[in-house]
Amino acid sequence: MTPSKLCIIRVLGWSCVFFAIELGTVDTIADDSVSQERTSALENRIQIHPQLMSGAAPVGEKAFAELAELGVKVVVSVDGQRPEIELARKHGLRYIHIPIGYDGVHDDACKAAAALTKQIKDPMYVHCHHGKHRGPAMAAVIAQSAGWLDRKQAIELLKRAGTGSQYAGLWRDVDGFQPQSISAELPKLVEVAEISTLASHMVDTSLQYEVMLDSMKTNDWKVSDVRLLQEALRESHRVCNEEMRPWMHDSVRLVHAMESQVERKDFQELRESMARLKQACNQCHERYRN
Structure with missing residues (x-):
């Protein structure tokens, strides 16, 4: 793998492997990083940008401690379950809850993604339950909103995450992403959202x-x-x-x-x-x- 395809970037005191995409292909992470992923308490973790990761829901002390060690400051849950806000706080992490369904990234969630990119300047970890479908889709919307990925790269992210083709709404909304207008009223970001x-x-x-x-x-x-x-x-x-x-x-x-x-x-x-x-x-x- 050439240096032009994979850059090691040190941001805010944390070392991370940038999720590099070139000409529509997703490069393989270096061997030492693959080894590190295998021992991770965070399943299906993908480094998308120095300030953005996606993966499965953190479970237990070890997972939240690992997030803190990685330099994450904000955990974004798109799952319907109540976030573990107490455990997150214990490790110096802030939770933001933006629950979405498997049917797509609805307009309110897209506005919340825009609010995230405007208000949050710290490294974020976005998760659903398994870290394969809703989480990567929301991360792809966040990355496009921030200008970190273009549409083609966002689709490659879903492919790499293993997002199921049966969840057509997730693919549709990532592929059809449109940035919010300057005049759009953005929602308040909350720790625990109301869910049905x-x-x-x-x-x-x-x-x-x-x-x-x-x-x-x-x-x-x-x-x-x-x-x-x-x-x-x-x-x-x-x-x-x-x-x-x-x-x-x-x-x-x-x-x-x-x-x-x-x-x-x-x-x-x-x-x-x-x-x-x-x-x-x-x-x-x-x-x-x-």
């Missing part, structure tokens, strides 16, 4: 579903985990709209049946139930989330 009750319950459902996926890998199933997933789905069913209600109801019944499957240790039936649950979730997501 359904969105909050769906976050809980998603997190518990991942616990079940881990159980499936090891056949270490627990009735308590099944009940937590069932409860999250029940709460979602309670507040969802009429069209979603039959799908939610079917999912609740399906997960309820999994309790006895766990007790019988019927691993094959559990795998089939998880496959049916995934199919039911995808059916709903195609209409309301993607």
Whole structure:
């Protein structure tokens, strides 16, 4: 790799690898940086600009300590879950919460991105849950708003992050980004944004579903985990709209049946139930989330 393609930049006392893009291609990070990424507590972390990174949600002391060590001062969450503001403050970090869906980066979020670039001059870390879809999309909008990436480079960022092609709205809004007008009224940046009750319950459902996926890998199933997933789905069913209600109801019944499957240790039936649950979730997501 030539020096023209990859520059090591020291900014504000922190060493970082600049996310260099040339002629529409994303260069590979140097071998020593790859090794560092493998031991990182921050999954799917990408250095986009000396003042901007994206990745998965920081979890626990180690992740927030790593952010502080990297020189990050502001953590931007686009996830529906309440940010860990107390843990962030403990490590000298400020949280800004701009929740978005998988359906795209809406206009209010684009205005918030513009507010970020105008008001925040410190290094930022943008995250969703996994760090592959919503987070990189928001980071791409922020980078375009700041003039750090052009449209072609922003699309390359999504490709590198592994943003799913099924989330057409995210790709659309990054590709179709338009800077805010000078007269645009920009929103106030807040630590914890108000989110809909359904969105909050769906976050809980998603997190518990991942616990079940881990159980499936090891056949270490627990009735308590099944009940937590069932409860999250029940709460979602309670507040969802009429069209979603039959799908939610079917999912609740399906997960309820999994309790006895766990007790019988019927691993094959559990795998089939998880496959049916995934199919039911995808059916709903195609209409309301993607």
